[in-house]
Amino acid sequence: MKNHYNIEWRKEKCINAFDCGKCLEVCPEAVFAIYAPNREEGIPPTEYIISPAMQYFCNGCGACLDVCPKDAIKLTPKVKAE
Amino acid sequence: MCKICTMHGGGKKWFEVKRHVEVKYAKEMGFEPWEKDHWHYVHQQYAQLAAQAGDAMADPALAENIRKLLTDMIFQIHPLTKDVTFTFPQGHGAQVLTRQELEGVIKLSGEPYLVECLCRKMINNASDRCCIPLGLHGETAEMFPSKNEKVERISVDEAIALTRQFNKDGRVHTLAGTPLPMAMAVCNCELPFCIALRPRVDMGFKYIIRSHWVAKVDVDKCSGCQECLSRCQFGAIQFQNSTERAIIDMWKCYGCGLCAETCPEKAIELLDRESLPALKDWW
Numbered sequence A: 001m002k003n004h005y006n007i008e009w010r011k012e013k014c015i016n017a018f019d020c021g022k023c024l025e026v027c028p029e030a031v032f033a034i035y036a037p038n039r040e041e042g043i044p045p046t047e048y049i050i051s052p053a054m055q056y057f058c059n060g061c062g063a064c065l066d067v068c069p070k071d072a073i074k075l076t077p078k079v080k081a082e
Numbered sequence B: 001m002c003k004i005c006t007m008h009g010g011g012k013k014w015f016e017v018k019r020h021v022e023v024k025y026a027k028e029m030g031f032e033p034w035e036k037d038h039w040h041y042v043h044q045q046y047a048q049l050a051a052q053a054g055d056a057m058a059d060p061a062l063a064e065n066i067r068k069l070l071t072d073m074i075f076q077i078h079p080l081t082k083d084v085t086f087t088f089p090q091g092h093g094a095q096v097l098t099r100q101e102l103e104g105v106i107k108l109s110g111e112p113y114l115v116e117c118l119c120r121k122m123i124n125n126a127s128d129r130c131c132i133p134l135g136l137h138g139e140t141a142e143m144f145p146s147k148n149e150k151v152e153r154i155s156v157d158e159a160i161a162l163t164r165q166f167n168k169d170g171r172v173h174t175l176a177g178t179p180l181p182m183a184m185a186v187c188n189c190e191l192p193f194c195i196a197l198r199p200r201v202d203m204g205f206k207y208i209i210r211s212h213w214v215a216k217v218d219v220d221k222c223s224g225c226q227e228c229l230s231r232c233q234f235g236a237i238q239f240q241n242s243t244e245r246a247i248i249d250m251w252k253c254y255g256c257g258l259c260a261e262t263c264p265e266k267a268i269e270l271l272d273r274e275s276l277p278a279l280k281d282w283w
Ligand code: SF4
Pocket: A007, A026, A027, A028, A029, A030, A031, A057, A058, A059, A060, A061, A062, A063, A064, A065, A075
């Protein structure tokens, strides 16, 4: 079961991703990746992005949805063309 | 010879060449900016590249093209100039190593550091001090900004003790070019959270090549205890019920040696890949 879901991470809903990070911890397929888009040397970043980088491997287990306190992740099954 | 040794080894294995772990040589070659940019940007670039690669996987022809493109990038001969700039994964090819080989590299370098694995931080929000960057790679290390981030300089003995512990824990040892031919990024990886092993094993992107070894079970010695089964991260070992023996699919084996180390009967032998006509070009 691969390539079955589209995942959307909604920035405006997510609380500080770096301090929470629960979705990262629970995903059995290592789908998410967190990064700081604007980093400057020696200064802690203020903005973090969670990218569903490996959404190709999402198995639809729903663990990230259950654990997210802010309902920031949206899972949509891909419609298969067959 | 694997392709990294062929390109960079000059008759030796690429990680046995002294200058490939030397800070002085890396600086002379102008690799310092590459190292710094690597630590600084690799998260961001991984996230973006992985998303693209994932999308490409849905289209087999596109995936194949991207695989080719990336492999060329990773294994290109690096322009040895003072202004090498970092484009992930340019020059960042890697190889699976056995514990013994890794200990050799650590000794050769003599300058191990200990840092948090940036992959596990990034993918799993876990603080896992399992990466042992050597020389300039450790000197330039900049952690993903976490509250207790710390780059530690450790002794060779400590690094070797850690390596053995990681081996016990079932971690696969890998060594990456920073960039090739420098042999300074040592990691003790775990699927699926390693951002290098994952695209290789699950998506066919050849950032990491197999080790110089292939594991084989001696059926006369194997007692069928099944100890080795859970050691293989690559799904290469199966237990055959009818004969009550372990069998290894040599095509799936990455040659990490974890199974051989754990076998109480010493029934698993690591064969030199190049002595096996069928597998000598299977990296
Ligand atoms: S549904 Fe499960 S597999 Fe998919 S992203 Fe969420 S936790 Fe990961």
